[in-house]
Amino acid sequence: MPHDDHDHPHALLPPEPALRVKALETILTRKGLIDPAALDEIIDTYQNKIGPQNGARVVAKAWGNPDFKRALLEDATPVVADLGFYGRQGEHMVVVENTPQQHNLVVCTLCSCYPWPLLGIPPGWYKSDAYRARAVREPRKVLAEFGVTLPKETSVRVRDSTAEVRYLVLPMRPEGSDGLSEDELAALVTRDSMIGTGLPKVPS
Amino acid sequence: MTRVHDMGGRFGDGAVQPEPEDAPVFAEDWHARALAITLAAGSLGQWNIDISRHAREKLSPKDYTRFSYYEKWISALADLLVESGVLSEDDLRGADVGGKHPLADRAMKAEAVASVLAKGGPADRPSNAPVKFDIGQEVVTARPAVNRLVDGGHTRLPIYAAGAKGRILKVHGTHVLPDSSAHRLGEAPEPLYAVVFPASKLWTNPEHPGDEVVLDLWQSYLEPA
Structure with missing residues (x-):
């Protein structure tokens, strides 16, 4: 005892x-x-120094470079470490890709596990009882509270971070972003889009 | 049997309150201090991440519920410092005994911070435990979702996923077993899997027939289906 x-x-x-x-x-x-x-x-x-700008660089690179994206989805830890993103709370990284068929959402129901080297310290809502309790059971209602509505044909896969594996969502590249530079693409990537509670910005 | 931190699926918490993306990282200065003190004290090497998680989880249910996030951190840290013998209760009472602490040589120096944070603390370890499950194989999680080494001890199988049927999605390698490590019983590494569960196996009224939940679960939490 x-x-x-x-x-x-x-x-x-x-x-x-x-x-x-x-x-x-x-x-x-x-x-x-x-x-x-x-x-x-x-x-x-x-x-x-460490915040969502790191994750945004990874996402922008994946949007622009198919070989990088393939390697990232295969085994993210060494790929993001090569960009200098490794360390505490990011020792075992898995990147999960959103598609028209499947949307990923990351939560830690037991505490507040979060990929620090790529996203920094989690925002207050990520650590809140409401998010921890509800994201696994009613992800669509939670997404609606972030102003996100998914098409009917899209299923949701919630990732509950129960071990030392940390998840980053690779959101879908927005329409109208052809021909943008990596920096311009990175500016479209929001923190919430890498947790799965948001979508990237659409270029104006 | 249960602990209050294990809240996945719970009803009654109300709406999530999203914050703007540019909100300050730390809403209050003391939040930042609480985080920094916790990380710096961790580098004294007197506990591991599983022990420190368990210290937060075993705050009394009343405290866990009423404390804000960083209040949990700082209160659990105080408990842990006493439990591990670094500080005494008299120290916490503010009795100034003075003198250099035997662990003071280990205190994290400002110039070491960047390298300590960048180095991290990987949880994968070599293990002789054979990998029992293949990708795609159906498995059932243990029920009840409890630590089987220590009564009331730390575990990472949430109650909402106890006794549920899922399928192996990925093998993460062999990782330190929190149920053992949190109680200083050794790292006991064993295979860790991503296991995918249809939402319909976890909830009575899932929002969508195609929805799923993925959890990372240790081999000893699982049986073949």
Whole structure:
């Protein structure tokens, strides 16, 4: 029996969450167990350096290069690592392709698993009880809340991220995007389109 | 038998509230601090990802439900620091005992952050466990969906998928078994599969006859159909 249910030392810290964080940071810093400068560096990394722009580059490349796309769908981890996208929460990547017949939607019902090196830190709604509870059972109702309606002939395949495998959706290339450069294509790729709760932008 | 985090399929949570794509990564400064402290403390090497997930899951159901996301993180981290002997309850009470901590040499330095995050922590391991299932083969998941090594312990088979018939879609190789690893019982790597289930095998009223759910499941969660 894990010695859990009666033993929750966190209650010894201040209850207000911002103060609770501050208190723990102070204790750990005083003991030399964390370095506040390292915390700043971690925050800067996920606030400014790693985010959906990485995934968008992968998608744009796949839209423009059939050989790259084939390799990506076959075994994504080394392919995205070659572009410099590897690391924590992206050690085992699988890319799944949307087609007119099948739309993919990614969720983590048990916690908040998400491909950090390609999409950064998940948005609040991805970690919400409502999304975790409902995406597996009623994906179309959830999609409607994002303003997405799928054609009748399209089935939905929901990916529940239960292991250390992380999923990225390869959305369908939008109509009217012929002849665009990779940068222009990347600008059409939204974060939500790579989770499956959105569609790429259509070129104006 | 159940834990409150296992909420897939649950009713009553209301609508999802999408945020604009350009919303800040961290809605509050303390969210960013909570994430960074958790990652930095993890690099002390006193636990693994399965242990830290279980620490969040075993918050009391009341706390798990009322805490916001990063409140769960920071509270579970405090519990984990005490449970693993890094801090004492007196430390959390703020009793200043001073002095350098024996693990202080392991503290993550600012200049190491980029390489630590880029290095990651792969979960695949060599294993002698034979691969029992082929792609396309029908399998049935264990029921009940529980840890069979530790009562009330960590597992990654959600309740909504217990006792369900599906088919092997992909073999991911051999991965650390969370049910063992979360309880410091060893990594026990075994084959991991993507298993596809028709929505009609999981829900009484699926939205569409062609809909499916795919879960990544370890070999010991599965039996031949």
